[in-house]
Amino acid sequence: MARKTKGRPISGWVVIDKPAGVTSTSVVGKVRWAFDAQKAGHAGTLDPAATGVLAVALGEATKTVPFVTDAMKSYRFLVRFGQATDTDDAEGTVIATRDARPTDAQIEEALVAFRGDIEQVPPQYSAVKVEGERAYDIARAGEAMDLAARPLFVETLRMIRRPDDDTAEFEMVCGKGGYVRSIARDLGAALGCLGHVVWLRREWSGPFRAEAGLGLAQIEELARTPELDAYLLPVETGLADLPELPLAPDGAVRLRNGNPGRVLSSRAAPGETAWASFEGRPVAVGTYMGGELHPSRVFNL
Template identity: 40%
Template sequence: MHGWLNLDKPIGISSAQAVARVKKIFCIKKAGHLGTLDPLASGVLPIALGEATKTIPYLSCDLKAYNFTIKWGEQRTTDDLDGDIIRTSDIKPEYNQINCVIKNFVGKITQTPPQFSAVKIKGIRAYKLARSGQKVNIKPRPVQVHQLVLISVDTVNNSADFAMLCGSGVYVRSIARDLGIALDCFGHITKLRRTMVGNFRENESVTIEQLTKKRGDIIPIELALESMFKVRISAEEVGKIKKGQEIVLNNLRNLKNYDICCTMMGNVPIAICSFIYGCVKPIRVFNI
């Protein structure tokens, strides 16, 4: 089985655990996910099955969408409900105050990932160092937030609901932490749902329960790569590509040197290739 699955990950399991469940359901050995979701988060988790794992580095996940809730009054070690409380405040920010501050979090901003994150520090995941009690020095990095909208404010529970459209690498927990600091009231995530990763949308996702009942809908590799330039080749050229040889295609005027393309025979993807000086050179060959 080869293709992509648009999984609606439930709360309470890690992305790796979700992949493990999918592998068991489909009885496959090879699978991987695109974009990590924390155990406390739910929503869109694209999972590559079989030979589709070779396409993970080439799928665009530059655009992601989230709905989330921030609880004010507490800053936590993990910046979500899982962590220990480290700072508190009695301040209850109002709608207009929050709406004014979030303007500073839109556009190209500098953000420091949470202490408990998958960022690598000298080859070791930050969360592993943080769990062992070490203070992790994570460098700030530029990220892109396209939209950050305040949906509602709950004055009783001192929380607020948001919707965000952002680029890859944005940590929602960091948004909560930094918004709380900017409002001088502190804050952490209590609810987080991802509604989009690239072309994978919430309304087209399937739950694990649906998979166990009807096996779900598998997205073919060629459809997942719909935005990648396709090159149709002959059976003879397929043989060369499968052997790792490059083929000459001087008619690819739309491609520039080192552009990435997918060679196809009919509707069957053959390989992800690089176009170099009139030749197509295989990078990852599909065993389909």
């Protein structure tokens, strides 16, 4: 006999404004407990010291996580010049110092090289895998790694404030896989003065905004109540960047059985990823091919 899954079969998205000092994993666990949900995940890890948007998916919404992870994201962060740390942020140990400080003009000139399609080496303390192990576990064991550079698209990167000679505040909009700590480290290196992140905040991620997020205190206060359920966003919120295709009744039946389904109309190009709906509810995500959606994920809603 199969073991019964604990919790409610509840599905949707919850936007959390994560505070500093907690891990993304612990936030997901707290949200899952508060909603008594069977399943939960998140769309993009935030470092423990970071704050801002952490989008938590419950139930069937976990099938839409990759589309939020792939979406553009916006960060604000403060860089401290003159010091490099082993973690590339203020949580780490200072490993080198420089007396030089850049002018505003030098910073603006250096930022040009960090916009558009760039290559970025992740921090030593990061979640990337090296031969099956997380880089941060290897770094904590005292081993240095040669991590491979990864492509990153930076739509915008601008300095928005210069509190003093030692620091500067920035705003960045980038694609999937961006490390703000790497930006601070590499900018400091390019300027010849070194640098690390003092604080960072993710302001938005895809369709989710920090100002609309719940705090952990609210989650705990409303845990296991109908009032908390009112903050649950629909599963399809995570599909906001994909075209929606309305289904014919027979198409909905076929898709729910894992087969290609006929759509009534399409704003998608052949070969494009899209999602199909019937009577206002998402049925599947897949590839649009000549009047049909070929499913890759089917929702049990």
